[in-house]
Amino acid sequence: MDISVVIPLYNEEESLPELTEWIRRVMLENQFRYEIILVDDGSSDTSWKVIQGLKTQHPEIVAIKFRRNYGKSAALNVGFNAAEGDVVITMDADLQDSPDEIPELYSRIKNGADLVSGWKAKRYDPLTKTIPTKLFNAATRSMSGIHNLHDFNCGLKAYRKEVVKSIEVYGEMHRYIPVLAKWAGFTKIQEQVVQHYPRKYGSTKFGAGRFVKGFLDLLSIFFVGKFGKRPMHFFGAIGVISFLIGFFITIYLIFDKLMSIANGTAYRNVTDQPLFYLSLVAILIGTQLFLTGFIAELVSRNSTDRNKYHIEEVI
Structure with missing residues (x-):
């Protein structure tokens, strides 16, 4: 299989049909062999019923449902474990990430990159989200030594299969997957400018508390990566x-x-x-x-x- 698209989601009932159809169109146009792994992180709306309906129409969909909300990191970790494609691509379910970026991401992985992280150079998020994100990205670059990435937390990323099978994502670590990959020995980390769209349905599921948790997890990554075995x-x-x-x-x-x-x-x-x-x-x-x-x-x-x-x- 060429590509596994891993999509963690929480209460995204409106966007799922449009997103899966968009991905399907891109895959067929490029003749990719693919699977779409939808991980429902304990949604309280009808997201799972929508997924069940999509599964009957599209056998390439793999659906996983949590009993309760565990968080994005847990959903990604389970999706990584289930992925079978040579290239694993992650994206958010809110239609702010474009599946049209998939061919270029796939090509760069096939040309030797271990990980390609998207960079939303032009964002459609409020200042309350973009300013703290810039500060966290600057701190992460400084502490991790990965100076060529502008946006560590972009949901749109591509990985060699070996990368996702070698790392464990937990807590709020999804923000720092490039750092985890580097500590695991995958140093060919690149960046790709990607299109960012305004949220079409619903509202963001992340509150201000994520910044405190993210900072604590950054310290954890730094310590464990440096001194975990000594x-x-x-x-x-x-x-x-x-x-x-x-x-x-x-x-x-x-x-x-x-x-x-x-x-x-x-x-x-x-x-x-x-x-x-x-x-x-x-x-x-x-x-x-x-x-x-x-x-x-x-x-x-x-x-x-x-x-x-x-x-x-x-x-």
Whole structure:
């Protein structure tokens, strides 16, 4: 099979017939062998009934329904697991992504790209959505080192099959799939300017809380990608630095008191000085961080996936 189109959806009953027909037309025009994987993320409207009706007309549709709303990341992860196409393309179900972009996305994957991310250079979203998105994209570029992407969260993306089978998407991680792909060793990441359309039906399903969750998930990705298999390098290093700072402050305080005694000058008790409490806190924090790193290292070494690595080829 050439292409798997994975579409997570939540309460998109109006747009589904038009979207699937649009995709079908593009596929037939380009003579692609394809499947459309619709993942209903616990819709409360009639989306599932619409999908059932479409399935009877179009056997290329694969339909998956969650019992409740788990979120876009969960829907994508399940869709990735079900995908069988050589190239996997994701898009939103609200008709803001154009299926007409599919041939070019497919071609770029076939020409060697691991992942091609869409960039909505001209967007039809309110400022309350576009401004925070720009800030998050800038932060993600800085932390991930993927400097050639302008829009990490664009729903329209294309992947080599090996990419989606090698990553796990959860929480709000769908915003950072290019980062997950990079950490998994897929570095041929490209960008394609895509057409963005105004929402035709309904309203956006994402609230302001997604920005806080997205930022926390970005920190999680950064930490797990860098130190997931060697947590002692993170906690241990910071712990040792903190401990040494406290230790040297303590040595200074003791030396200062001994010199005062030797010179017969007036001096304060060590415990009367603010530096004493600073050194005490630094030593305690350093010890705790070091022990945290040690425990995390034990957990990592006993994890079932401690030796799970992505192998590109065996000959």
